[in-house]
Amino acid sequence: MPVTSRTFRSGNSDAVRLPKEITFGPGVEVEIERKGDVVTMVRKRPSIQEMIARLDALPKPSSIQKRQIILPPRRKGL
Numbered sequence: 001m002p003v004t005s006r007t008f009r010s011g012n013s014d015a016v017r018l019p020k021e022i023t024f025g026p027g028v029e030v031e032i033e034r035k036g037d038v039v040t041m042v043r044k045r046p047s048i049q050e051m052i053a054r055l056d057a058l059p060k061p062s063s064i065q066k067r068q069i070i071l072p073p074r075r076k077g078l
Contacts, residue, residue, distance in 0.1 A: 003019045024030060029044040046054070 001021075003021050005016050005019055007014050007016050009015070018024070024043060030041050031044050033040045
């Protein structure tokens with residue numbers, strides 16, 4: 001469902017207020033792309049380096065458990 005808004009000046013930039021029906025929420029980084037008269041705005045996806053840094057920041061386990069080896073059952077004819 002389309003919603004309507006207007007552009008306005010904010011300092012030296014044009015700005016548009018997003019109505020609450022389509023907001024991303026506060027502090028969300030977005031990527032904006034323009035192709036002719038169409039402007040597309042999507043939530044910024046983290047880069048591979050950012051995802052690796054987030055994984056590295058997770059707490060490390062105090063110990064590593066080893067799995068028992070499970071052998072598949074033997075079947076005739078295979």
